[in-house]
Structure formats: C-alpha cells, structure tokens
Amino acid sequence: MKIAVLGTGMVGQALAGALSSLGHDVTVGTRDPESTAGKTEPDRMGNAPYPVWAADHPAVTLATFAESARDAELVVNASGGAVSLDVLRQAGADNLAGKVLLDVSLPLDVSAGFPPSLFVSNTDSLGEQVQREFPAARVVKSLNTLNATLMVNPGLLGEGSTVFVSGNDADAKSTVTSLLEALGHTDVIDLGDITTARGTEMMFAGWIRLMGVLGTSKFNWKVVR
C-alpha cells in the first residue's frame, strides 16, 4: 500500500519505519522537506534529528504534506494534536478525500505545564474535529493509547494488550485493523463511530499519571473480559 505518514517526530518515525518494514511504500510528510532533511540537532525530546533516522530507512522518502498525501492510499496523522488540523489542511482536503486517515494524535494542552490536559474532551474529541473538517476522509482513530515503541512492537510487553479503533467507515476500520494486526496487535476492539475517540483520547489522563508512577511508558491497557 502507498502510505503517507504526516509528522517526522518519534511517532512518525516509528510508524513509517514499521510500515516500511512490512513492505509498504512509505513517504513521510513534512512542512518543509529541505529543512527537515537538513536538521542536525536533536529535537526537544532528545531524539536524533530526522536525517539520522532516514539514513537507516533508505526506502522511506520525504515530501511535503500535500505531495505525500496526494500520492498515498492511506494517510497517517502522526503530527502533534495541537497542529494536526493545520497539518491536514496543508495536506489538502482533496488529497485526503476518500482515503483512510489513520489519526493517532492526542489533543494535548501543555499551556499549564505538566501533566498536559486535553484541549478538547468529554463532549467532543480531536478525532471528531478532524472528521468534521475533512468529511470526505475516512477517519479512523487508533493507537492513541500507548507509546510509539509499543504501537509498532506490542510484543515488547510480556503479554497481550488491547488497542482500539473508532470511526464511521467500517471498511476503513477493517483496513486499519489489518495493519494493526500486521504490526503484532492481537486484541483490536472496534469501539464504534468516531465519537468513541473521546474515550480513547481521555485515557491519556490516566496514562500520563501511570507513566509517572511506573517510571516508564512501556505499558499498555488491556481489556480483561
């Protein structure tokens, strides 16, 4: 499948690398490819600059948000939640129309320090905002409940855990579920329409505190039933 991964950060790198390893034709989308390709400094989180990662992933190409989305069959929104709507506008509504849009973003509000709160929650969600603004895209919210490493390698945990899909389009959820299973996820729960993204986005409030007390982000939710 031709896949665009919008976002060059830790989540974008993890997903682009893993999807490329699975044999997909992956392009990473960025605001300014020349600037991204020229980076030499680690990001604010201490992650290596994009070119260091790209050197290890020669099959993954780099393009603008719009170019990558235009040529893709499936688009992954791996940008930060605060800029996601802007990134998707740059990708272009026409380039997203009819396509599966896997949205892994979280609506983090860091304006009041740590822990972040959510800038939309409870009676709305970022997943819904994306779907409303791009009605012709087939938005599937998923993978927003665990860290980037576990998104693409859930087997790192000693036992199976759960991920979720939320969206209005059954075929799109089916496509995403197949991708998730290819990444190693063994328990994918379809929560329902895109309004159920409220639930998974709001799990962040517990997740961030768990990270604090467990001293690691290497954990995941499992629905025991």
Place this chain on the structure above:
Amino acid sequence: MKIAVLGTGMVGQALAGALSSLGHDVTVGTRDPESTAGKTEPDRMGNAPYPVWAADHPAVTLATFAESARDAELVVNASGGAVSLDVLRQAGADNLAGKVLLDVSLPLDVSAGFPPSLFVSNTDSLGEQVQREFPAARVVKSLNTLNATLMVNPGLLGEGSTVFVSGNDADAKSTVTSLLEALGHTDVIDLGDITTARGTEMMFAGWIRLMGVLGTSKFNWKVVR
C-alpha cells in the same frame, strides 16, 4: 472496622454486603431510613428494593447519612456523582473530619442522554471537589473504573486486573489498599494525589463504550507492564 456506606443503590449494596462479609461493622447511610426501609418497588435500573437486599444481610444496619458517618471509622461515598456533594453535606463535615473517605462516585451528566458525559473532567475531578469541600476528610478515590459486581469480586474475571487509588493521604490510601486486597484485588496502583482522580474518572468515557460493544459490564482494565 466500623464502616458507613452512603448510598443504597447497586454500588452501596455490593460494597456494604462484601465489607460486612469480611467481618466489618457496616451501616448503610440513606437520606430517610424509614422511606428506604419501606420501599417495595424495584429502582429505575430494575434492582430489587433495598428491604429485599437487607433481608439477606441482617448484620448491616440502616441509618441517616449523618448517623452512619458519625459512628464510622471509614466512610464510603457510594452515592451517585450528581448528588455526592449534597449527600456528604448531609453526612456532615464534622462527621467526616479525620476519617478515610473512600469515594467511588463518577460525575455522570445524563442531561444529554446516552452515553453520559462527565460534569467535571480534564482540569478537575469530582474526587478533588469532594476533597476541597471536606478538607479534613482523607479522601481516597478508587473503584470508579469497574462495575459493582467486580468491585467486590474481581475474581469473576478469569485473570487479574487493575484498580487504582488516588489521594493526598498515604495512610488513608494504605487503609483502602488493604480493603481492596481483602476484596480480592491483586493489582492496586497508587496513582498519586487526588488530582489523579481525573484520570480514573475520565476512563469512564472509554468504559461506557466498551460496555456497549462487549455487550456486558463484566470486564476491567489491566495495566500490562
């Protein structure tokens, strides 16, 4: 231990019955004991009226919110979230002072139909509202992430799952953790101070959708790490 369980509904009955079975001296608190003791109709959820339950639990006594709290060493808020602050006011700040207040309530807003949203979330929680209004009580938020049956019998699930405690008082959390372990909980995570109740209360948004797609409330979260 002398325990007051405020609330005569499904959650109050489950906790009062289980804590009594463990050998604690349990009084159920209600607004009007005479009215509660005279009920003959099932509640809106179809649960048997309180006297039917009480006949099976002769060791559990019934008293006003204030009487039950006054005589208790530990108070459980098992009232609906929308009335919890009012119930606790009736119990009386003096009767709660210095005591462990185990708050299992959820701030459900049913005004817009199903699914309920939360009337407080994200940057505040009902647990924090309770602690602010009753600063001398030692509030511990817990058991607000699973159904009443599993609260008191987590072994009904085929594998272990997780519950959480949130609160400002370490001794109070330790007391509650011991009670939870006596009820059969094998993985109790101390999330931190009472502000971490935001996280567990917000997990309701995912829980209610899971109940819909799983067709049962007999499930629980487990933190796999």
